[in-house]
Amino acid sequence: MTRLMALALMLIGGAAFVYLWKLGEKGQSAAHWPVTSGTIVESRLDVRPHPGGDGQREDYLPQLRYRYSVGGQIHESSIRRYPNPGAMQSREQAEAVLARYPHGAVVRVYYNPERPQVACLEPGEHWTAWAGKALTLIVAAAGLVLLLKGND
Structure with missing residues (x-):
């Protein structure tokens, strides 16, 4: 169960990070x-x-x-x-x-x-994109830590 939760956190965090990254890129591109x-x-x-x-x-x-x-x-x-x-x-x-x-x-x-x-x-990336990306990386990292602890 712990392994499944860890993988879910990593997947959700990673997917949300990619989504926010793409939105941020769109904001940066808009300046041009x-x-x-x-x-x-x-x-x-x-x-x-x-x-x-x-x-x-x-x-x-x-x-x-x-x-x-x-x-x-x-x-x-x-x-x-x-x-x-x-x-x-x-x-x-x-x-x-x-x-x-x-x-x-x-x-x-x-x-x-x-x-x-x-x-x-x-144009430009709104600060919420940076905050969101940081939060999603924390979620993914928590999943990784949980996964590594589960293998001990």
Whole structure:
């Protein structure tokens, strides 16, 4: 049973690391993508109860959607950056994001020249990718330690 758990931790940690690595690479690549102008078509705050909480805490998710054109083709996206940061525990932080992208604002859109429907507003790898990669490596390492201890 210990061996199975160790292998599961290593597999889950490794797979999650690869996934986050690819998202981080996409964020880094976006800095070199062509830029076009776009328009914010949705900018709102989504307030949700914090999962697993006591009902007192809330998470704040800035919801953005923008429209842009590449080669005469209209595209829409909701990706702010890679990985998309998601919910925040601070209403002020979420509102600050929305203040940068009010409804109707003209924005710079970085789009993948090979797949123009893939785009973002903020190139570069978000810090959560680094934190996530570190966490997944810890999970994989815990599995390895568990596996090695099980062989003693």
